[in-house]
Amino acid sequence: MQQNQDLIMIGKKIEERKYEFADAMKQEENEAPENREFRAELFQLFADGLQKGNEATKDEVNAWGEHIGRLAIEQGAQLDNSLKGTMEFRVYLWNALEDITKEEDFSKETIFKVARSVDPLLDHIVYAFSTSFVHSYKASLEKAHQEFLNLSAPVVPLLNGVAVMPIIGSVDEKRAYYMMDTTLNEAMKQQLSYLLIDLSSVTMIDTHVANSIAKIVTSLDLLGVTAILAGIRPEVAHTMVSLGIDFSEIKTYNSLQQALSIHVFGKRE
Incomplete structure (x- = not known):
């Protein structure tokens, strides 16, 4: 019973001095004010753990860790630097606990009980924090990838019923699916009659990419939209032929300019 009262007393002392401890850990003169508050909140978690028990503090710890993990991603922090900071905090926390226990001359049994509370709580x-950091990092990567997809398959209107879709870079399975979905939706939305698919920035092509383009062309045809391939490089054309994919029924041009001159600026076929 006495040891429990001692833990509560130590917790109260940490709570009373949390801003003092937070200020002592300050490393930069011009640090953001919220950094001091974050450190004070962290000391408060240990004060609560000692006063109420780790189990009763678990939800509070999870919420704080998740919040700081998300915030670290938003601020561009690195996980290794953040974890290094927790090691520095552990050292300082134990120095603070040592001072408090010496001031009040607590028993060894109390100190051991503090250790059994503090170390698991910090872990x-x-x-x-780490779990939230990783989840937030994955979410940010997924968001960036989605934004890339949004920019990587634009269907740009040129005239009423005519649009161009430039294909830039490599095409994986996910991007191919997105291109198909975007192309068909935009063809209906813009009420297209012609879609020029610009391949001038495609330097390499494989069976997967060629089949994806063929599926887009076939799907557009079912919607009554004529697909036109433009800017096919000689090496890409050779690869298409060697892969056995038949593009003989599709209008093709060696440059986007040539396709535009016929289907936009000239008489459409």
Whole structure:
């Protein structure tokens, strides 16, 4: 019972001095004010853990770790630097606990009980933070990839019923699916009669890419939209032939300019 009262007393002292401890850990003169608050919140978690028990503090720890993990991603922090910061915090926390226990002359049993509370709590905080950091990092990558997809398959209107879709870079399975979906939706939305597919920035092509283009052309044909391939490089044309994909029924031009001159600026075929 006495040891529990001692833990509560130590927790209260940490709570009373949390801003003092947070200021002592300051490393930069012009640091953001919220950094001091974050450190004070972290000391408060340990104060709560000692006063109420780790189990009763678990939800609070998880919420704090998740919040800081997301914030770290938003601020562009690196996980290794953040984890290094937790190691520095562990050292400072134990120095602070040592000072408090010496001031009050707590027993060895109390100090051991503090250790059995503090170390698992810090490990749990690190776990909550790291998990949130990784999840937020994956979410940011997925968002960036989606934004790339949005920009990588634009269907740009030229005239009423005519648009161009430039294909730039490599085409993987996910991008091929997105291109198909975007092309068909835009063809209906813009009420296209012609879609010029610009391949001038495609330097390499494989069976997957060629088949994806063929499927787009076939699907557009079912919607009554004529697909026109433009800017096919000689090496790409050779690869298409060697892959056995038949583009003989599709209008093809060696440059986008040539295709535009016929189907936009000239008389459409």
